């Protein structure tokens with residue numbers, strides 16, 4: 444039996460994508476072999492990478508002066524790769540808005556002088572910090588922030604104005620969930636295991652002029668130019684993950700692209716938040732103005748009830764609702780693949796649970 448899996452990542456993938464992957468698993472496109480058996484140097488596999496890139500460009504509206512690369516090592520490797528590739532004068536602005544934002548800035552400290560341009564750490568990250576350009580360094584090599592904070596369930600409602608300083612975004616937990624104007628960014632990266640594919644890869648979208656900053660001293664698999672020059676095929680890539688991304692993007696396009704999915708995502712999140720706002724027992728954990736459409740965090744009055752809720756929900760086919768240990772409570776991750784029925788089933792379960800208290 445398939446459950447509604449509210450995990451933060453690896454997360455639910457669309458049923459149609461998995462069906463399609465299963466259907467052609469033993470014989471990909473008439474090759475007589477599985478996509479996982481294809482040589483990455485074959486024309487058939489090159490076509491997979493090209494199609495994945497083309498689809499991503501189409502659904503995100505990525506202009507020609509941006510490169511798209513597929514990189515192993517997840518989003519965490521980008522915490523190192525961004526400062527290593529983009530440093531110039533040796534200082535960068537970072538926004539401290541949650542656990543991963545913090546990890547990114549701690550890692551960057553090994554390579555650049557980090558200036559924390561805004562932080563909500565003192566408020567335990569229950570909201571995103573205000574992004575006031577007066578607090579930004581106009582001479583920073585770049586400005587890094589995390590569009591959606593997976594653990595705390597917060598999201599920036601708008602983009603900061605960083606002037607000529609390239610805006611860099613970790614978009615791991617909300618890429619493809621809402622429209623973003625790519626031209627506002629110098630670089631976007633995202634781990635694949637939430638809205639795109641299985642784990643093991645990050646997609647990086649970067650403005651080509653930034654490649655001039657890369658130095659010849661960089662390790663070959665950190666250097667963005669390696670991936671650009673080889674079309675992400677310098678060494679053996681995470682071939683199945685790229686293939687799954689292709690299927691997910693095809694499905695996204697068939698649903699009407701990012702704007703259509705955004706509308707569905709708003710509907711799903713609204714359904715849960717509206718319940719939380721009127722509930723007697725459950726309370727939302729993130730401040731209203733910072734609420735995420737992808738990760739909804741909430742809690743009951745005490746730990747024992749939280750535990751009971753998570754266990755009973757799992758028995759009813761609503762799994763992985765336990766919040767991250769640093770945030771406590773519960774978290775429902777409702778990425779693109781979660782159907783509206785999943786959000787409705789959750790609210791129904793919460794409502795019944797509350798009635799029995």
Ligand SMILES: Cc1ncc(COP(=O)(O)O)c(C=O)c1O
Nearest residue numbers: 452517518519543593615616634
């Ligand atoms: C916003 C954000 N950044 C970074 C990461 C780390 O990603 P990875 O495990 O792919 O390195 C995560 C993982 O959940 C995340 O949510």
